Amino acid sequence: MTAHPTSPQFKDNAHRALADTQLQKALGNVRHNFIEKRASAAGKLPEFEALRDQARDLRDHVLAHLDIYLEAYEAKVLASGGHVHWARTAEEACRIVVDLAKDRGAKSVAKGKSMVSEEIGLNAALERAGIRAVETDLGEYIIQLRGEAPSHIIAPAVHLNQEDVEAEFRRVHTWLPKDRDLHEPEALLAEARAELRAKFLAADIGVTGANFLVAETGTSIIVTNEGNGDLSQVLPRVHVVVASIEKIVPTLEDASGLLRVLARSATGQDMSVYTTLSTGPRRAEDSDGPGEYHVVLIDNGRSNMLGSEFEEMLRCIRCGACMNHCPVYHAVGGHAYGWVYPGPMGAVLTPSLIGVDKAGHLPNASTFCGRCESVCPVRIPLPKLMRHWREREFERHLSPAVARSGLGLWAFFARRPALYRLATSLAMGALSLAGRRKGRFASLPFASGWTQTRDFPAPEGRTFQAQWKARGRRS
Amino acid sequence: MSARDEILANVRRSLGVSATDAARRANVEGRVQRAAPGVRPLRGQGDEGARVAIFIEQALLVSASVAQVPGLDAVPAEIARYLRAQNLPATLRMGADERLANLPWGETQLSLSTGPSAGDDLNSVSFAEAGVAETGTLALVSGPHNPTTLNFLPDNHIVVLRAGDVEPDYEAVWSRLRARFGKGLMPRTVNLVTGPSRSADIEQKLLLGAHGPRRLHIVLVRG
Numbered sequence: 001m002t003a004h005p006t007s008p009q010f011k012d013n014a015h016r017a018l019a020d021t022q023l024q025k026a027l028g029n030v031r032h033n034f035i036e037k038r039a040s041a042a043g044k045l046p047e048f049e050a051l052r053d054q055a056r057d058l059r060d061h062v063l064a065h066l067d068i069y070l071e072a073y074e075a076k077v078l079a080s081g082g083h084v085h086w087a088r089t090a091e092e093a094c095r096i097v098v099d100l101a102k103d104r105g106a107k108s109v110a111k112g113k114s115m116v117s118e119e120i121g122l123n124a125a126l127e128r129a130g131i132r133a134v135e136t137d138l139g140e141y142i143i144q145l146r147g148e149a150p151s152h153i154i155a156p157a158v159h160l161n162q163e164d165v166e167a168e169f170r171r172v173h174t175w176l177p178k179d180r181d182l183h184e185p186e187a188l189l190a191e192a193r194a195e196l197r198a199k200f201l202a203a204d205i206g207v208t209g210a211n212f213l214v215a216e217t218g219t220s221i222i223v224t225n226e227g228n229g230d231l232s233q234v235l236p237r238v239h240v241v242v243a244s245i246e247k248i249v250p251t252l253e254d255a256s257g258l259l260r261v262l263a264r265s266a267t268g269q270d271m272s273v274y275t276t277l278s279t280g281p282r283r284a285e286d287s288d289g290p291g292e293y294h295v296v297l298i299d300n301g302r303s304n305m306l307g308s309e310f311e312e313m314l315r316c317i318r319c320g321a322c323m324n325h326c327p328v329y330h331a332v333g334g335h336a337y338g339w340v341y342p343g344p345m346g347a348v349l350t351p352s353l354i355g356v357d358k359a360g361h362l363p364n365a366s367t368f369c370g371r372c373e374s375v376c377p378v379r380i381p382l383p384k385l386m387r388h389w390r391e392r393e394f395e396r397h398l399s400p401a402v403a404r405s406g407l408g409l410w411a412f413f414a415r416r417p418a419l420y421r422l423a424t425s426l427a428m429g430a431l432s433l434a435g436r437r438k439g440r441f442a443s444l445p446f447a448s449g450w451t452q453t454r455d456f457p458a459p460e461g462r463t464f465q466a467q468w469k470a471r472g473r474r475s
Numbered sequence: 476m477s478a479r480d481e482i483l484a485n486v487r488r489s490l491g492v493s494a495t496d497a498a499r500r501a502n503v504e505g506r507v508q509r510a511a512p513g514v515r516p517l518r519g520q521g522d523e524g525a526r527v528a529i530f531i532e533q534a535l536l537v538s539a540s541v542a543q544v545p546g547l548d549a550v551p552a553e554i555a556r557y558l559r560a561q562n563l564p565a566t567l568r569m570g571a572d573e574r575l576a577n578l579p580w581g582e583t584q585l586s587l588s589t590g591p592s593a594g595d596d597l598n599s600v601s602f603a604e605a606g607v608a609e610t611g612t613l614a615l616v617s618g619p620h621n622p623t624t625l626n627f628l629p630d631n632h633i634v635v636l637r638a639g640d641v642e643p644d645y646e647a648v649w650s651r652l653r654a655r656f657g658k659g660l661m662p663r664t665v666n667l668v669t670g671p672s673r674s675a676d677i678e679q680k681l682l683l684g685a686h687g688p689r690r691l692h693i694v695l696v697r698g
Contacts, residue, residue: 189685234624269537
């Protein structure tokens with residue numbers, strides 16, 4: 001079962017988020033840190049823009065040949081002694097992992113951070129089968145204790161402050177002495193490290209995602225800074241990779257090209273601390289590593305996006321730069337988006353995966369400022385794709401009646417330029433006359449959405465088009 | 476229809492292609508066979524001296540420490556010195572790598588043990604397959620010689636790297652792996668390690684030693 005979306009309530013979610021002072025304090029960290037660090041890392045690498053072009057072209061090439069790459073990748077995994085499972089849907093993917101765990105009598109699973117596992121609702125499926133899934137990324141561990149979903153694709157607990165983490169550890173780690181000082185973040189990290197180390201060593205199965213799947217070698221690649229995903233795939237006796245089908249890259253060379261833009265775009269690091277390449281199970285002579293290696297390839301709606309106007313979204317390498325630079329994300333945080341993927345990439349991907357009828361608010365929650373596109377390492381035209389969703393929403397009569405009739409009225413005039421010019425100059429003239437004394441309006445008919453929170457400035461008299469025309473004549 | 480066949484059929488339908496299109500297959504096979512490098516940053520290029528200098532600069536930037544020694548025989552003394560300076564116990568765990576086993580450990584007071592880690596070792600040493608100048612990254616390859624658990628479980632990870640093994644970029648590491656294991660073949664695990672473990676999940680404050688080692692010490696062997 002896919003995680004239950006609250007995206008249809010986006011407006012209520014956003015209102016609540018704006019009034020949440022703790023959340024607003026935490027979001028302050030996003031507004032500064034990520035943006036400055038990315039700019040600095042990109043600025044220090046002269047080849048960065050060329051690498052973005054290369055990354056875009058590579059992703060497009062893979063998507064155009066995805067069927068063949070999937071077959072080639074599968075053949076290499078099998079040749080290295082691994083197993084490949086295919087899942088059409090979230091339910092099918094969960095069933096595969098649950099069955100793997102049950103058949104091996106597994107009681108606990110150590111998980112590296114994986115967004116696709118959030119998408120398919122894997123933890124809940126494992127819990128229903130009586131198997132404990134432990135998130136091992138510090139941020140994921142914190143939100144798992146709180147029973148929350150991640151609010152950011154690479155910084156899952158970015159909506160929390162240090163005191164929230166301390167309170168949660170005190171609540172759950174009941175063995176902690178009351179006088180243990182947890183005021184410093186170092187103490188919180190040490191507590192989580194000790195607790196999770198035991199969980200790693202006890203786990204029967206390690207589940208990780210994959211940043212890339214390499215067709216040349218049948219290798220799965222993950223990047224982490226903590227080393228948690230890496231321990232998840234070396235300590236337990238079974239390693240299960242869950243990955244969506246578009247994660248394929250042709251060769252190790254292609255993976256390195258993407259790695260160069262991934263960390264810089266995500267956290268402003270030149271390279272994440274750990275990039276781990278796993279190929280098959282441990283070899284006969286190896287003294288550690290898992291005895292079994294499984295890959296679950298998940299479609300869950302991707303194959304339908306190919307060849308559509310949303311295909312470019314499948315270039316995404318999940319760096320999070322778009323949300324780090326998004327004024328809407330900065331204002332409301334990730335939970336308001338109501339499903340797994342927030343920010344601009346979520347506003348495009350979520351309607352594709354759960355339906356525009358449920359997630360239509362998300363592509364509307366954008367000012368189209370274009371910052372997301374300007375920082376995207378694979379140059380996804382996110383505003384254009386959001387606009388496509390707005391068009392679909394309009395075509396399918398999902399947008400509210402007032403908006404539809406307003407747009408209809410505007411379209412009537414827009415198609416008749418002479419009438420448009422006449423109507424706007426009449427309206428501007430009238431508004432200019434009416435607002436002459438104060439120079440602004442505290443309220444206007446049909447514009448209460450604007451005037452509720454700020455004044456509307458009175459026009460100066462002539463329309464832009466009229467002024468432009470006059471200027472052109474003069475020069 | 477199996478899930479596999481249905482997914483592949485759906486991909487082909489969406490792309491408007493057929494499964495038997497030889498030109499598309501040739502396109503893919505050619506690209507995988509060539510494994511052509513793309514844009515490689517100039518930063519890591521240059522002769523060995525330049526590469527080593529950049530490697531050290533980058534490694535220090537990510538909070539690793541680096542010591543240079545004139546030859547392999549000087550490695551045990553340097554490790555003993557490092558552990559003393561950090562006020563750490565004189566214990567050390569390593570794999571079966573003969574390049575490590577044959578070093579003059581008797582000249583030190585270090586208490587050695589061998590094999591993978593079960594999580595109760597404070598200090599470990601590994602022999603790096605290569606270094607990457609571009610980002611101060613270490614490439615470590617799994618196997619009984621240098622078990623992967625030694626890269627992650629101990630609190631303090633020491634890595635021996637020969638200056639001659641410092642490559643300009645990741646692509647050069649892939650070439651080495653192909654030369655050693657064969658084209659298209661890989662060891663179970665390759666770890667690219669760039670500094671000690673860290674997390675910024677609490678208010679974006681950078682903290683070292685999340686799940687992996689708190690300290691990463693690189694012993695760079697000249698000559």
